[in-house]
Amino acid sequence: MMKRYLSLLLSSLLIAGILTGCAPAPVVPTDSQPDSSDSSMDDSSNGSTDTDSDASSSTQVKYETPQEALEASPHLVGLTDQKNSRLIVCDLAVEDWSRDAAVVWEFKDPRARGGAGIKLRNNPLFGGDVVLFCGPEGAGIISYQTKEVLFFTSNVGVNPHSVELLPDGTFLVASTTDDRVSVFAAAKGLTNPVQTLSYPNVHGILWDPEYQVVWMAGRTKLSAFSVSGGADKPHLAPNPGMVYVTADWLHDLAPCYGDPTKLFVTCAKGIYIFDKETEKFSTSFPGSRYTDGRTSVPAMGNFADHVLTMIDTTSKETVYREWCTNVVTVIVPLDQYTFRKITRVGPDDAYYKVRVWNSDYQ
DSSP: OHHHHHHHHHHHHHHHHHHTTOOOOOOOOOOOOOSSSOOOOOOOSSSEEOOOBOTTOOOOOOOSSHHHHHHSSOOEEEEEETTTTEEEEEETTOSOOGGGTTEEEEEEOGGGTTOOEEEEEEEGGGTEEEEEEEETTEEEEEETTTOOEEEEESOSOSSEEEEEEOTTSEEEEEETTTTEEEEEEGGGTOOSOSEEEEOTTEEEEEEETTTTEEEEEEEEEEEEEEEESTTTSOEEEEEEEEEEEEEEEEEEEEEOTTOTTEEEEEESSOEEEEETTTTEEESOSTTGGGTTTOOOOSEEEEOTTSOEEEEOOTTOOOOSSTTOBSEEEEEEESSSSBEEEEEEEOTTOOEEEEEEOOOOOO
């Protein structure tokens, strides 16, 4: 923790150094194995698979079936359905996803075509719960209650992949093809960016309220950026003490709900958990051995009860586009030790991103 505060204090003095090539020593994902050597997983798109124990889970309640566990508390997920040009929120407790039986919220609009990013946030500047989204047409903020588009901009770079809304109303959009992060004073209604940053192959952005930084993931780096300037003219600057280089190409970035010291990062070779305190990557987390071998995961996340959900195209059984699938994979803890894999299938859909439907940043 002391390192973090010293890093924040020295950021302004060291920014010049990092711009001229100064960078911290690489932190390579550890070779640690998941909880057990048994990492087999059924790739079928229906039904469930019995699994063995995962001792890292702290789940105390025992359930007889995954269905019972999912019904015990809300398990909603946000999805980008690229085939049908819509954003949807679905209930994982609903077993039959045909005929949109699981859909509890839908936004269908040309501006949401090819959606690549989706998040739920709560911001009083925009009236409460809002849905953030981005895609080829641009990026925006939608009222979750009324579905009114509260903010939209097409000035977001090429191939937008991720969005974030800071508490002061600053709106961030990460576009991968042109390695760009666009910063908008959205609370002021400004649709032109007040700042653009270059970040190689940026795919994920996430605000961290504890560390007061914006995390960015792309290519082989996970980095933190300090924020200044306020809502009128927000400005992001790299924090040279919080740059972590990996041996893998990073893709999705998500909070680890239930443990604010950690982040989920999906990569070309697997799924990692990043510990912000130890500054290390690991492949060990509750349920991790049932995600072992997943090498193409556009997005994943966890609920506080350790239910994991992800979009997995490892098997290449894709639909509509090579990066889309109509299957949502769910890893459900039945007790402290036992996990089961189930799937939810939208026969006429093509999902790219999945988000645990939680407005909290972490």
